[in-house]
Amino acid sequence: MTPTHVVRVFIENPDSQPHMSEVLMSLPLSLERSSSVAGAVAAIQGTRSWPASATRALAAGAIGIVINDPDPVPDSEIEPLRAMRQPVLLDQPYVSDPATELVRARWGELGTRTLLVESTLQAPVRSDPSSVLLHHAALVRAVVGSITSPTLLTISRYGYTAKAVLPPGAAVILTGTLTDAGLPRAEIHLLAAPHRLSAVIYPSSTARPATVSMVDAEGEVVLPSLYENGHRATWRRMLSCLADATVDDDLDDFVAHLATVGQLFVESGA
Amino acid sequence: MADRLRVGFVGSGPATQSIHIPALSRLRDEFEIVHVCDVDASVAETVAGRVGARWSTTVGDLINDPAVDVVAICSPSGLHADHVDAACRAGVKAILCEKPLATSKLEAQMIADVSRDSGVPVVVGAMHRYDPAWQFAADHWGGLSEEVHSVRSSIVMPGGSRFEDFATEVLHRASPGKRDLGDPAVSAEALRGIIFGLIIHDLPLVRQLAPTVDRLHVAEFTGQTWVIVYEGSGRTVQLLGGMLGGWKPDWRLQACSATTSIDLEFAPSYVWAGSGRAAVTTGGATRELVRADYNGYEGEWRELASLARGDHDATVPLRDLIADVAYAVRIADLSTQAILGRVMA
Numbered sequence: 001m002t003p004t005h006v007v008r009v010f011i012e013n014p015d016s017q018p019h020m021s022e023v024l025m026s027l028p029l030s031l032e033r034s035s036s037v038a039g040a041v042a043a044i045q046g047t048r049s050w051p052a053s054a055t056r057a058l059a060a061g062a063i064g065i066v067i068n069d070p071d072p073v074p075d076s077e078i079e080p081l082r083a084m085r086q087p088v089l090l091d092q093p094y095v096s097d098p099a100t101e102l103v104r105a106r107w108g109e110l111g112t113r114t115l116l117v118e119s120t121l122q123a124p125v126r127s128d129p130s131s132v133l134l135h136h137a138a139l140v141r142a143v144v145g146s147i148t149s150p151t152l153l154t155i156s157r158y159g160y161t162a163k164a165v166l167p168p169g170a171a172v173i174l175t176g177t178l179t180d181a182g183l184p185r186a187e188i189h190l191l192a193a194p195h196r197l198s199a200v201i202y203p204s205s206t207a208r209p210a211t212v213s214m215v216d217a218e219g220e221v222v223l224p225s226l227y228e229n230g231h232r233a234t235w236r237r238m239l240s241c242l243a244d245a246t247v248d249d250d251l252d253d254f255v256a257h258l259a260t261v262g263q264l265f266v267e268s269g270a
Numbered sequence: 271m272a273d274r275l276r277v278g279f280v281g282s283g284p285a286t287q288s289i290h291i292p293a294l295s296r297l298r299d300e301f302e303i304v305h306v307c308d309v310d311a312s313v314a315e316t317v318a319g320r321v322g323a324r325w326s327t328t329v330g331d332l333i334n335d336p337a338v339d340v341v342a343i344c345s346p347s348g349l350h351a352d353h354v355d356a357a358c359r360a361g362v363k364a365i366l367c368e369k370p371l372a373t374s375k376l377e378a379q380m381i382a383d384v385s386r387d388s389g390v391p392v393v394v395g396a397m398h399r400y401d402p403a404w405q406f407a408a409d410h411w412g413g414l415s416e417e418v419h420s421v422r423s424s425i426v427m428p429g430g431s432r433f434e435d436f437a438t439e440v441l442h443r444a445s446p447g448k449r450d451l452g453d454p455a456v457s458a459e460a461l462r463g464i465i466f467g468l469i470i471h472d473l474p475l476v477r478q479l480a481p482t483v484d485r486l487h488v489a490e491f492t493g494q495t496w497v498i499v500y501e502g503s504g505r506t507v508q509l510l511g512g513m514l515g516g517w518k519p520d521w522r523l524q525a526c527s528a529t530t531s532i533d534l535e536f537a538p539s540y541v542w543a544g545s546g547r548a549a550v551t552t553g554g555a556t557r558e559l560v561r562a563d564y565n566g567y568e569g570e571w572r573e574l575a576s577l578a579r580g581d582h583d584a585t586v587p588l589r590d591l592i593a594d595v596a597y598a599v600r601i602a603d604l605s606t607q608a609i610l611g612r613v614m615a
Binding site: 115116118120122125153154156158159161163170171173175177178179180181182183189191192193194195196215216217218219220 | 419420422424426428487488490492494495497499501506508510512514515516517518520526527528529530531551552553554556
């Protein structure tokens with residue numbers, strides 16, 4: 001299908017966002033690069049000052065913002081951006097993979113009482129465990145919604161174990177493992193009776209498809225393989241926001257997510 | 271086949287019928303079943319009749335039967351220690367004791383003492399220790415056992431008797447009693463039962479990777495799912511799973527260091543699906559055992575045959591059998607205390 005119009009894209013600090021080249025080249029009928037932010041969607045790397053950069057871009061006439069891998073920041077810095085009521089989407093590792101929405105939707109449809117949520121994230125040895133946990137918790141929240149009583153049980157240079165509760169009481173266990181043995185990936189397993197929904201999701205650096213399967217008393221269903229990485233999926237979501245004139249709620253989710261993760265570190269003293 | 275080892279079974283319930291008799295039917299050149307004992311005369315007689323053995327209703331009759339070379343202890347867990355003790359004192363050639371060997375360290379030590387004093391070797395039916403998948407992983411993991419930092423055992427099963435029925439037609443299966451899992455004491459005891467009845471297949475393997483249980487972080491049991499997290503020897507260990515009613519079993523043991531990971535996928539209990547699958551990954555490359563044609567049950571019996579014939583020393587020394595029991599007891603004690611303590615608090 002040919003889009004009715006092409007959306008222009010302004011890339012701030014292109015060297016910090018090499019993935020944008022692939023996004024633009026793979027969506028050539030929808031996106032084109034712009035040297036000006038006015039009237040364009042701004043692609044901004046999520047380093048510490050991203051809210052100020054995004055606010056400036058909107059003030060300069062940007063029609064939307066995509067933040068790549070946003071660092072945690074205080075709510076007070078995000079608030080002015082929320083107040084502008086423009087589409088601001090967050091491109092987050094694992095969360096942005098289209099399989100995440102697939103899992104969330106399928107689980108929501110079942111309406112079963114979850115008994116246990118277990119998730120592991122395998123990251124390279126050099127990774128900062130706190131940063132990995134931030135991404136990990138975001139993924140779990142994106143699938144199951146809000147979680148309560150987060151507790152950091154262990155954290156070291158090899159990884160972490162955290163526990164939370166999914167209302168009304170199911171345990172949520174998050175394990176981070178730092179290793180160079182195999183590919184980075186996240187797994188999430190949702191256990192109910194008789195359902196078991198499992199997903200293995202890979203980073204956004206490739207379009208390696210997640211594997212998502214659902215087991216019940218009758219058999220196993222493997223959900224479609226989506227050969228689309230998280231970066232591209234986020235930009236397609238932006239196109240939908242612009243076409244439908246919607247804002248989406250990424251910033252609200254991110255503020256809630258930071259509050260949850262903040263409890264992890266405050267309560268553990270880590 | 272005059273030199274086949276002659277086997278007597280103490281207890282002829284589902285484990286004997288679904289696991290051991292089929293295992294010995296695959297090892298006909300090594301074993302013949304000559305005596306079956308059960309407190310229920312009709313079960314003993316029927317099971318014995320299937321294999322052309324004599325039958326009795328007392329342990330004494332069986333272990334004093336001069337035709338019996340080796341004894342398989344498949345009685346209820348609480349009787350294992352007494353029955354192993356009696357068989358050792360009777361001077362049989364070797365004993366296969368179903369898991370758990372004992373339910374306390376004291377019992378385990380007593381069994382080790384009588385085994386050493388009598389010279390009767392004991393093999394414990396914790397099947398994964400003898401599964402070719404575990405052997406493959408241990409042969410290829412390099413320095414993993416020293417460098418491992420995380421271990422995960424996950425057992426998701428349908429529950430019920432499905433896999434017993436895949437293995438054989440079981441006679442006289444005891445129906446599970448109703449339990450009030452809302453009672454914390456009942457719930458804690460049920461979790462202990464899962465530790466000693468199911469998770470224990472993996473615990474000798476887990477102990478090899480994380481030899482101590484130093485600090486329990488989580489122990490939760492919903493009646494259908496469980497999760498236990500602890501630290502031991504600087505490693506983080508997770509034991510989790512569920513009996514969900516879904517059709518697909520998923521039994522995994524995984525461990526990871528900075529450079530190497532192992533991923534073992536075992537077949538469910540009872541069935542004759544060959545060994546588990548094992549993958550050892552280092553630097554992005556994986557060596558894999560797809561499947562071997564025999565499983566840990568057969569492995570146990572092969573080990574028993576070797577020991578009974580004096581071919582080699584025990585693969586698993588007595589001190590390890592004691593340590594395995596102590597390890598399981600510590601996990602069970604800490605977990606049940608946590609469940610009960612949470613209610614008391």
